[in-house]
Amino acid sequence: MLSLRNLQLAYPSPDGEPPARVLDVPTWAVAAGEQVALVGASGSGKTTLLNVIAGIVTPDAGEVRLDDTDIARLDEARRDRFRAAHIGYVFQSIHLLPAFTALENVALGMKFADNRAGKAHALDLLAKVGLRERARYFPRQLSAGQQQRVGIARALANRPKLALADEPTSALDARNRDAVLDLMQKLCAEIGAALIVVTHDEAVARRFPTTLRLSDINRVN
Amino acid sequence: MQTLTVIYRNLRQRWLSTCLTALSIALGVALATAITALRQQAQASFANVAASYELVVGAKGSPLQLVLNTVFHLDAPVGNIPYAYYRKLKADDRVAYAVPLALGDNYRGFRLVGTEPEYFSLVKLKDGQPVAVAQGRPFAADYEAVVGSLVAREAKLGLGQTFVARHGVEDTVAAEEHEDAPFTVVGVLRETGTPLDRVIFISLGSVDEIHHDNARAGQQSQSLLDQLNALGAEPETPAKPDAQDDDRGHRHGRGHSHKPPSAAPPEAPTAPPASPAQPAAPAREIAEVTAVIVKLRSPGYLFLMQREINKGKDAQAALPGVEVQKLFAIVGTVDRALLLVSLLVVAVAAASVLVAIYNSLAERRREIAVLRALGARRRTIFAWLLWEAAATAALGGLVGVLLGHALLATAGTTLKFLSGLPLSPWTWTRLEVGPGWLTGYVPFEAAVVFGTLLLGAAMGLAPAALAYRTNVARYLSE
Numbered sequence: 001m002l003s004l005r006n007l008q009l010a011y012p013s014p015d016g017e018p019p020a021r022v023l024d025v026p027t028w029a030v031a032a033g034e035q036v037a038l039v040g041a042s043g044s045g046k047t048t049l050l051n052v053i054a055g056i057v058t059p060d061a062g063e064v065r066l067d068d069t070d071i072a073r074l075d076e077a078r079r080d081r082f083r084a085a086h087i088g089y090v091f092q093s094i095h096l097l098p099a100f101t102a103l104e105n106v107a108l109g110m111k112f113a114d115n116r117a118g119k120a121h122a123l124d125l126l127a128k129v130g131l132r133e134r135a136r137y138f139p140r141q142l143s144a145g146q147q148q149r150v151g152i153a154r155a156l157a158n159r160p161k162l163a164l165a166d167e168p169t170s171a172l173d174a175r176n177r178d179a180v181l182d183l184m185q186k187l188c189a190e191i192g193a194a195l196i197v198v199t200h201d202e203a204v205a206r207r208f209p210t211t212l213r214l215s216d217i218n219r220v221n
Numbered sequence: 222m223q224t225l226t227v228i229y230r231n232l233r234q235r236w237l238s239t240c241l242t243a244l245s246i247a248l249g250v251a252l253a254t255a256i257t258a259l260r261q262q263a264q265a266s267f268a269n270v271a272a273s274y275e276l277v278v279g280a281k282g283s284p285l286q287l288v289l290n291t292v293f294h295l296d297a298p299v300g301n302i303p304y305a306y307y308r309k310l311k312a313d314d315r316v317a318y319a320v321p322l323a324l325g326d327n328y329r330g331f332r333l334v335g336t337e338p339e340y341f342s343l344v345k346l347k348d349g350q351p352v353a354v355a356q357g358r359p360f361a362a363d364y365e366a367v368v369g370s371l372v373a374r375e376a377k378l379g380l381g382q383t384f385v386a387r388h389g390v391e392d393t394v395a396a397e398e399h400e401d402a403p404f405t406v407v408g409v410l411r412e413t414g415t416p417l418d419r420v421i422f423i424s425l426g427s428v429d430e431i432h433h434d435n436a437r438a439g440q441q442s443q444s445l446l447d448q449l450n451a452l453g454a455e456p457e458t459p460a461k462p463d464a465q466d467d468d469r470g471h472r473h474g475r476g477h478s479h480k481p482p483s484a485a486p487p488e489a490p491t492a493p494p495a496s497p498a499q500p501a502a503p504a505r506e507i508a509e510v511t512a513v514i515v516k517l518r519s520p521g522y523l524f525l526m527q528r529e530i531n532k533g534k535d536a537q538a539a540l541p542g543v544e545v546q547k548l549f550a551i552v553g554t555v556d557r558a559l560l561l562v563s564l565l566v567v568a569v570a571a572a573s574v575l576v577a578i579y580n581s582l583a584e585r586r587r588e589i590a591v592l593r594a595l596g597a598r599r600r601t602i603f604a605w606l607l608w609e610a611a612a613t614a615a616l617g618g619l620v621g622v623l624l625g626h627a628l629l630a631t632a633g634t635t636l637k638f639l640s641g642l643p644l645s646p647w648t649w650t651r652l653e654v655g656p657g658w659l660t661g662y663v664p665f666e667a668a669v670v671f672g673t674l675l676l677g678a679a680m681g682l683a684p685a686a687l688a689y690r691t692n693v694a695r696y697l698s699e
Contacts, residue, residue: 095588097592112598
C-alpha cells in the first residue's frame with residue numbers, strides 16, 4: 001500500500017557547507033491496515049519522514065507511493081487534495097484550531113477533502129471517541145486527552161488509507177496515553193487504514209504489532 | 222462547513238482586535254456619511270423651499286442675504302425698502318401677486334414677520350398648496366398672530382393664547398420686552414416642513430406699532446423736554462426710519478397711533494377674538510417693508526424684471542434658486558475639506574486592518590500550518606485572510622453608515638429647530654461620484670460598504686501573501 005523507494009532528502013546548510021542529509025531510505029513498505037511504530041531519538045528525522053510521506057515536504061529524489069499514486073510527483077495543489085482525502089495526520093501538539101468547536105474541527109478536515117458526509121458523520125466520529133456530548137465545546141474547554149481524541153476523529157474523518165501520528169501521546173499522562181492509543185488503533189482497524197506512529201517512547205512502541213527503529217530504514221542514521 | 226462560518230469564527234476568535242479595527246474605520250465612514258447626507262438633504266431642502274419663490278425684492282446689498290432673510294428667515298435683513306415701492310410692484314401689469322414682508326421682533330427666538338393676510342392664500346409652496354392656516358384664521362387686526370406649526374409646538378402657543386415679543390430678531394436676555402403689547406394667537410399654519418414652521422406672522426401694522434413705540438421711547442429718553450412734549454403728542458409724530466439700526470435692520474416704521482392691544486390679558490389663554498378690534502394692516506399707512514415676494518404672470522418676465530429692478534437705485538431683485546446654488550457652492554468648499562478629512566481617517570483606519578491582521582499572523586502561523594496539513598490549499602488560506610480583512614473593513618463600513626445616519630438623526634432635531642428644514646436621517650444618500658450607470662442605481666451607503674470591503678481586501682493582500690508562503694513543516698513542529 002505505502003512504499004518508499006530511494007528516498008533522499010537533504011537540507012541546505014546556511015554557511016555554504018554541503019547540504020545536510022536527513023533521509024536516505026532505499027526501500028520501505030507498509031501494508032494496508034498494518035499498524036507500525038517507528039522509534040527514534042529526538043532530532044533523528046522521524047517527523048521529517050512523516051512530513052515527506054504526507055506530502056508536506058517534497059523529497060529531493062525517490063518515490064513515495066500510496067497505492068498507485070506517487071505523492072512526490074504530484075504538484076502542490078494535487079498533493080494537498082490527495083493528502084486531505086487519503087492521509088490522516090495526528091499531531092504531536094494536538095493542534096486543534098482554537099476558533100472552532102470540536103465538531104467544527106472535525107468538519108474542517110472533511111471540508112478540504114470535499115467530503116459531503118455532513119455534520120451527522122462528524123458527530124458520529126465524536127461519539128466514537130466518546131465526545132458526542134462535547135461536540136460544541138471549544139478546545140480550551142477540553143482536557144488534553146479530550147483534545148487529542150478530537151484530533152484523532154479529525155484525522156480519520158475522511159476514512160483515509162493511511163493515518164500518520166507524530167508523538168500523539170507526548171502531551172498526555174499514562175492513563176490518557178493508553179486510552180488514546182487504544183482508540184486510534186481500534187478506529188484505524190475499523191476503517192482498514194494503515195497506521196504509522198512515530199515515537200521516542202518505548203512503552204508506546206511496545207503496544208504495536210510491528211516496531212521499527214528509524215535507523216532500520218534510514219541510512220543517514 | 223461554509224467559508225463564511227470559517228471567516229466569522231476566525232474574526233470572533235480575535236473579537237477585540239476586530240472590533241477596534243472596525244470601529245476606527247466606522248468613525249471615518251460615519252463622518253463621511255453624515256457630511257454627505259447632511260449636505261444633500263440640506264441642499265434639497267433649501268432648493269425645495271427656494272423653488273416656491275420666483276423673485277424676492279429688497280434693499281440693495283447682498284442678494285444671498287436678502288434670500289436667506291426673506292425665504293429662509295435666517296440672518297439679518299439687508300435693509301428696508303419704501304412701502305411705496307411695494308405698491309409700485311403690485312400695480313405692475315406683469316406681476317401676478319406681490320406680498321410684502323416686514324421683519325419684526327422675536328418670541329423665544331422665533332421671528333415675528335409682518336405681512337398681509339393674503340400671504341397665506343397666494344404663496345404656494347413646492348407641494349402646490351398655499352401656506353394655509355390649518356387651525357383658526359388669518360390675522361385680521363393688529364396684535365393678532367398666526368404661528369407656524371413648530372412655534373405652536375415648541376412654544377406651546379395655542380389658539381387664543383397670548384405672548385409678548387422681545388425686541389430684535391435674536392432671543393437675548395438683554396432684549397427689551399414689549400410688555401404693553403401682547404399678541405394673541407388666532408391661527409396656526411399647517412406643517413410645511415419649511416422655515417415657515419418657525420415663523421410668527423403678524424400684520425404690517427403690528428410691526429409698525431411696536432417699533433413706533435420703541436422709537437418714541439428712545440426719543441423720550443433723550444431729554445426731559447422731549448418727554449414733556451411727548452406727553453401730549455399724537456403717535457402719528459413721524460419717527461425717522463432707520464434701515465440699518467442696532468436692531469439689525471428690522472423695521473422701525475413711521476408712527477401710528479399706538480393703542481393697547483385688543484387681546485385678552487397676557488398669560489390667560491382666551492378664545493380668539495370674534496372680530497378684529499383694529500383694522501388690518503392694509504388700512505394703515507406703512508412706511509417701509511423689508512422685502513417683497515413677487516410672482517410674475519409669465520416666467521418670461523423674470524430676468525427682464527430682475528434687470529429692471531437691479532438697474533434702479535431703490536431696490537434689488539434676487540432669484541432664490543440661483544442664490545441657493547451660490548450658497549452651496551460656498552458651502553461646498555468646506556464640505557469637500559471635511560470629506561477629505563473623513564476619507565483620510567478611513568484610509569488611516571484601513572491601514573490598521575493591515576496591522577491587525579499582520580500582528581495576528583505571528584500567532585496564527587501554526588494554525589495555518591495545521592490547516593495546510595489537513596489539506597487546505599495555499600489559495601484557500603490566501604482567500605480566507607483576504608476575506609477576513611475585507612469583512613473587518615466592511616463591518617466598519619456598515620457600522621459607520623449606521624452611525625453616520627444616527628448622527629444625522631441627532632443633528633436633524635437641532636437643525637429643524639434652528640432652520641425649520643426637516644431632515645430624513647434614515648433615507649438613502651445619493652452617490653455623487655462615478656459613472657451614470659453606477660450613481661443611478663447604487664446608493665452612497667451601499668457604495669461605501671462595498672468600497673470598504675475592497676479597501677480591506679487590498680489591505681489584507683500583504684498578510685495573506687505571507688500566510689500563503691507559510692512553511693508548513695516548520696510551524697507544525699513548533
